[in-house]
Amino acid sequence: MKAPLSWLRDFAPFDTSDPAALASSLDDLGLVVEGMEHVGEGLGDVVVALVEGVDAIAGADRIRLVTVDAGSGPLEVVCGAWNFAPGDLVPLAPVGAVLPGDFRIERRKMKGATSNGMLCSARELRLSDDHEGILVLNDVEGARAGVPLTEALGVEPDVVFDITVEGNRPDAWSIAGIARDLAGRLRLPFTPPDPAPAPDLGTPVAALASLEVADLDLCPRMVVAVLDRVRVGPSPRWLARRLLLAGMRPINDVVDASNYVMLELGQPTHPYDLDRLAGAGLVVRRARPGEKLVTLDGVERTLGTPGRGLGDTGEDCLICDAEGTAVGIGGIMGGESSEISDTTTRVLLEAAYFSPMAIARTSKRLGLRTEASARFERGCDPWGIDRAVDRFCELVGAPTATGKLDVRGHVPVPERIVVTSRRVRAVLGVDIDAEEVAALIEPLGFGAEPRDDGLLVTVPTNRPDVRPAPHGVDDVIEEIARTYGYSKIPRHRPSWPEPGGLTRYQRERRLVGDALCGVGALEAWTPSLVDDADHAAMGLAGAAVEVSNPIANEEAWLRRSMLPGLVRALARNVNRRQGKVRLFEIGIVFSHPDVGARTARGGASGSETAVLPAERELCSVVLAGEGDDARSALAAWRVLVDALRLEPVELVADESVPGLHPTRSALLATSGTAGTTIGAVGEVDPAVAEALGYAADNGRIGWLEVDLGRLLDPSVTPRRPVQARPLSRFPSADVDVALVVADTVPAARVEAALVRGARGAGTGDGAGTGDGAGAGDGAGAGDGAGAGDGGLLESVVLFDVYRGPGVPEGHRSLAYRLRFAASDRTLTDEEVGGLRRRAIDAAAAATGAVLR
């Protein structure tokens, strides 16, 4: 809120010489000064001038030459505004004047005309936001040519602080409240407003109006006063100016007085034209379901019906006239029918304490937030109402009926809380003695009676942020800390015996990211909120989770895959001529609970079990560098296998992975018990890429995706053993084997059979080759160390694939290099030959392979 220093000074003698120091104190109290504006300064050189003539300038159609007289003869000024005519009085900044904002007026030539100064708008003078034209001063009393503008307007230099008040401090959301905090900090006396009594009308209020509150839970207290012989007109200049400085537009003296009281004391009030109320008085009640009312802003509101919001009971507090017709929504906005007008003579003023929660839910449902509702929902002081009403009556100054109507239900009363010195020390880590605590919080209106172990604190009713005990103890301690000064609390770095660190999952997730950087991929951040059409485009069946209140339809669904986002990112880079790149992302994808669900505490007070989308953390990679395709994706995958020391993971060709090229993609299946799928490798389906804006002629997109939850769980994706094994010091023997196999047989099956055969683990037809079960003949030859590992085969590598003459159509020749070694001797040719034979036989039996 905007707080002019001159207004703050009504309540405490603040020093005006150093506003920055005041701002710093306010900051330190948590009343954050977002801006500080010096107003009425820099106007010393500006004078009132009489417009004598306005002439066109040859060749210019936007500016004119104005002749003015500021008491010392005619002066020519070029001006671009058109809202004045000869005979008007306007502000003139002569050459040499320095306007607010350090704006120096120079003599200038425009289109051949010389300008000897500037005529000013209200905004240029920082008097208001009005920049529609030059400020015309004809109606200003005392404005004559040559008179200094400050004298004519009665403007004193002032400083306006723009202060953000936290939501839990309704007491400070007022000029007096800010002054109270600041005075406390600066140890200055704070004098609360003490309205003088208004002239007594001599008629008891009850004779003029009635008040009935039917639903005291929504409106625990309401006060009504009646003023007569009101003459509605403009507010006095000082009041209008204060409203302007505080950012409110003056309307008429009655409405202005109500606004002024709200700004000054934080208590909204509402004036009604008593003669326009059907039945002289007010009835406060719950709105009936579906009841309608046209509010002051001209909008018809439907009330009394719960909205979608959690906890919205649909209870709205209506203010009605004595005949029961709605005239306003309590605490939020009045109705059109009983508005104050120029002809109003009798005013009924309503001031109330509304249930903060009720105001919050009505305001939220109606999307109607007003200065009043914002204050009521934070909680006004139920016992500050009387002062606010008196202040209003004082400002309006009209004869006021004797007494007030006052209906009360359960109105909050001051809480009493014991705050022990021990607790203060336990929370803040510093000893502040009880006497000092009392001196800190008493200026804020808290009562503090010493006790053996601390203080008995009485909480003023303007502090709804302080809860009842026991939680309220810490709320009081916050006040102590705030007034003591957070910066004075000694800092200390805590330590504890438990070690810090990343989990294994977190460490290995970093490893995955680093490994992918190693293959030249850049990490991207694509949207989590996407268009469901993208899921359809990649052929993902089933539902996505929908956002109830998206910002845009394209961001209305939780992503189920990162493929669309990554392909779109590729496309965007292509469009920006950034060429061919590899991207990856590590992030969360969501399943609809119908497919994959997680349960968690939910419902009111967490008493029920709620169903939520299952979340999986994936790592997805798109490889669209020069020449990239499924092979590049495979390479990236092999790097991950190596980085994580994975046991072999099977590639299972699969034609139906959504979004992927049917004949160039495979699932990654672990050898673990369930043979779990942990991801996929291959290519993005060119048709899908095209649908996502990546044209096929940009080349193929290699694709790798792994579910990190599965990949990094060794019970799902087994790791190679970490125990060291003695390295053989004897020469190894390489054997090359070229096998002709039908195209329909995956090479992986051939390789698996070769390994099986060479290790002698036994296959269905292994018996035919004469070896026994178990570790094969290596064991018999004394290969003790390697027995558990399958013997003498060290590695199998596919090193050549050949199709063409010499190999039948529909077949290819796969050339493998098998390396054998024993840890304790050099293998004989016979041994190697036997192993080779068994490997070939196993491959032949399992896949129909023929030795080439």
Place this chain on the structure above:
Amino acid sequence: MGRLERDAADALAAAASSAELAEVETAALGKRSALAAAHRHLAALDPDARRAAGKALHDARTRLEALAAARAEELVAAERALMLGRDRLDLTEVTADEIRSAMTRGRLHLVTQTRRELEDVFVAMGFTVAEGPEAETDWYNFEALNIPPAHPARSMWDTFYLELGQPETVVLRTHTSPVQIHLMEDGPPPVHAVIPGRCYRRETADARHLPVFHQLEGLVVDRGITFGDLAGTIETFTTAYFGPDIHSRLRPGYFPFTEPSAEVEVTCTICRGAGCRTCSSTGWVELAGCGMVDPAVFEAVGIDPEEWSGFAFGFGIDRCAQMRHVIADMRVLTENDVRFLRLF
């Protein structure tokens, strides 16, 4: 007329490729087709005959168009099947020397780099790193954090709701604070954890805000933890991350889940405290929110606030990156322009 349609239909059916079909379609249905010519002749007929012939022509066109569409679908499917057959690649027969690998190094996203660095600073201070889900119930995101339904304080967070269960009961977390609740529910204190993660707020993106962003939360629950410990931890962190000439200060703030609450301000990284436009000439910029864990939060998770106390803090990972690297407009973080990704 019948012949005209039959010929056209035969031609469409005989088209052997999408390209050929397109030609045939133009010939049969385009401006210069016999059909179009017949249509032009309608004008010469008397009204009744014109109506009948016009309808016949229209029906024929409709049938032919359907035929063309069906044939197009067939051809596309056939061509795709052919392409898939030709493209077929046995990923298990790819040899090592067939694989190209870039010799340039990629980069982690700036946000990931920042997150790792922040994690490392806190790990060195003895913190563990915890994570939690991005979709939460109202209980975890609000209620257990001392923000009851319909409480006015909820307006501090613009929330995305999900179409699950009762309206407004499932949300995209607006902060990482729900993980505080998970951690305190999951086991007895002590807790010393930082919680990085993605959060969501229903705000339009601008230079300083993204609707989807990253936060790092801290939670310490132990015996004898005080506000002084919080201030000390924050100062240690800011010095470690931003450098020795960057300091922190706390000023009163408001969060429903901490009491006392504070805003953390750090020396402006642009002007190093001298005062500039970024810091509105104050020399300080807001970085984080923090405070002592509110007793109502302890109550929600069944921890005795007499025995245990704690503090929590939270700040934007993206904001730290923005401050450290002087990023004028945050939206560049989600654009994935490789020129930006390669910068860091």
